[in-house]
Amino acid sequence: MAKKNKVIRPKARVPRGLRDVRAHEVRAMEYMLGQIRQVYDSYGFEPLETSAFEYSDALGKFLPDDDRPNEGVFSFQDDDDQWVSLRYDLTAPLARFVAENYDGLPKPFRRYQTGPVWRNEKPGPGRFRQFMQFDADTVGAPAPVADAEIAMMAADCLDRLGIARGQYIVRVNNRKILDGVLEKIGIFGNDPEVELQRLTVLRAIDKLDRLGPDGVRQLLRAGRKDVTGDFTKGAGLNDEAAQRILTFTEVTGSNRLNVLANLNDVVGDSSTGQEGIAERAGMHELLEAAGFEDDQIAFDTSVVRGLGYYTGPVMEAELTFETEGEEGGVGRFGSVGGGGRYDGLVQRFKGIEIPATGFSIGVSRLYTALEHLGALSTQETAAPVIVLVMDRDRLADYQRMTTQLRQAEIRAELYVGASGMRAQMKYADRRGAPCVVIVGEDEFAAGTATVKDLVEGAELSQHIEDNVEWRSGRPAQQTVSRDGLVACVKEIVSRHRAK
């Protein structure tokens, strides 16, 4: 038998590591971003939007090489053969924007920006190649006033989103204090080898939560073998130096005098260290003046933030409630954002150092947390009321009723499909409609309309076993005059909304 020519059809599938966002999440996200925006607005920050891609050389860090440009970022050539890359964060575009427009900007320049960023990395469960960030940064202001403000906003955002006191904490540290400690044990200067050692120390401390003090000690000394047998080379410190750093990471708590005294002990006469302590004290004074308490924003020497480029205060927002971890165990929900001071922001463009400090909220992660807490559920748009089409010759009448409902600010839709009554009821169920409007031959003759309450109907159906009784009783259904239709629907919608 001769086969017909086979038509080759593309397979409809979302690209690997990407996802579609459905109605519920779009709405909840919109609400969430709006709340964060309001906090930043109230502090006098202004929004900015940069484009999805930048010239790869301006984006920096991941400069494409000729053959394999996609190292961590998505890159392509425009028709001038210039390499462009999708932004991998919102800080690099800010640096480009500030460098390009520096003279015309108010100084300090304070902006917020939200939007998707893209990473060309291996996707995994909960790990996507496109995700949302929400950043706020201040450019052109020294520590500690601007940094204190950034920390306040982070705490205010979590508070505004309905996360209870005690369930979140913004942990603050200062890189200069750590630098003071490192100076005391002989790690300082710009030598590349020293830089690497310094970064290794930072990364080790960053793992304190996961590995505990003993694991971190191994990483500070010769190195550590993990459960799979893989060996991570350490920073090569001696036991005394490693202990000094571990002691430092234990200085947690507020800025009370005894803490400061401890810090003075570990930092000694290092001028960098002393600067860090002064900045920290300054931040604390401002936070206190603004009414923030230690259970909202707290000093914690174990916060380092792995990235090399921070130069002063660093901070991390953490949600402290317990949740199921990835491996099934129970643990704190963890970080939903972080930031700090990075005074090299536009240096690569302009050659001058312009101080900057900022914070980035991991919007998708925070969304997961709010879903978990049920903090988003009350913000949903009510499902629409459906006006069913019983008689296709009366479409104009159904349209009129739908418009009347809508004019009364009831979310309402005319069923626009071509299917019969059964499919229409199924559709109304799928949409989660609070009620449907049914006007058939009898109702048209009598000038009435029947309204069926689907929520109440579903509840009642759980208690009625007799199908005949059900049908004859027509529960959760009422027939009203056409003039009374809007009032009747309104009553049902607001009754269910209030629940």
Add this chain to the structure above:
Amino acid sequence: MAKKNKVIRPKARVPRGLRDVRAHEVRAMEYMLGQIRQVYDSYGFEPLETSAFEYSDALGKFLPDDDRPNEGVFSFQDDDDQWVSLRYDLTAPLARFVAENYDGLPKPFRRYQTGPVWRNEKPGPGRFRQFMQFDADTVGAPAPVADAEIAMMAADCLDRLGIARGQYIVRVNNRKILDGVLEKIGIFGNDPEVELQRLTVLRAIDKLDRLGPDGVRQLLRAGRKDVTGDFTKGAGLNDEAAQRILTFTEVTGSNRLNVLANLNDVVGDSSTGQEGIAERAGMHELLEAAGFEDDQIAFDTSVVRGLGYYTGPVMEAELTFETEGEEGGVGRFGSVGGGGRYDGLVQRFKGIEIPATGFSIGVSRLYTALEHLGALSTQETAAPVIVLVMDRDRLADYQRMTTQLRQAEIRAELYVGASGMRAQMKYADRRGAPCVVIVGEDEFAAGTATVKDLVEGAELSQHIEDNVEWRSGRPAQQTVSRDGLVACVKEIVSRHRAK
């Protein structure tokens, strides 16, 4: 003299054809999108967000070839060597989404989506490579109910955005009526040559606004030479056929009986044409039932929409107020969106025809129109009040005042820079601050605060010529007790806001 090694710095510049969106526009856009969203919500549509890029084969139409993939779209390969492309509209991703999730969707499926799209085209003045669209589509519903609803929403959006009656019009036509006319003059069937001729006719009619009937007649017949001498090949119709089409395009106005009679004349017994007339009559009946009038949504046979893929009702939203045209002349503002029925939406994926109809608002274009009308200006967020730093040892006190203002829901910021009084005043001016709070040595001693009204100050300074008088009079400035600070600032802010 030996030169120092030159450091090569990247130039900070936004990629060609892209742009940064500043605070004013971000806020106005947010307001605008919110209004449109509310209209679509009220009709029972649900939001959807797809990702920025799709597999190129699923995106269709611009399938990349091996060497030069970027024909009209931005394409690149992911690490599996699959081609992906940035979306060039929001319809192609909808087709992919519907085909991928068809069985699980409510039917009809009605969604809206907004976001940036990207075109790899030559940029020009007002022509960008990233721009915003806002689409609403109904999948799985036949004409004309769903189409009438789409037209209503387009009109409601313009209305909601404050465009006055008479300044906008949604013009509606039906491709089937035109097909009936073409059938009568012998253009029908699926032959590629006929398809091309048909498309040439559509494109000719689409230029009626710009070229007038005589220019279009040339394009319907042998062809047309433009002012630069370039020749565009025509559809090759004879004079009678061209006249028949031109007569058809003159049938403008509402659905009154005489118009329908005219249509019957030109369409004759073509069943496709008659179907189109019936759909048009059906739409009109629904629009009338919903209270829309001819000055909002009108039948207009000159609307064709150039694209080949429309299969039924087509529509275009136009702003009719006069504005300066590109060449300096005065003309109507023109189209801000368009759409129609395209029943081949998911056919390329699934091989079955699923009817769809939708509308796409050109958000950036509409934004320009609203700016022109001044319809966005009242929506601005008030500029913040600035608390100046007169004494750096008193930062905590300034922070306290700032927090108090903010707690009273006044947008307020503490000056976070390091500069002196002069630069701070300049900063406050740049930010457009309604007033600044000044607390120096005298005020601290007396427990007071000075509030300087910058708006009033600027007005007064136009009338005072004597610099000495100005300084001694300290106009637009008042000193109040610290307890009275919030009330004083609040009064100034609301006074200027009301203007």
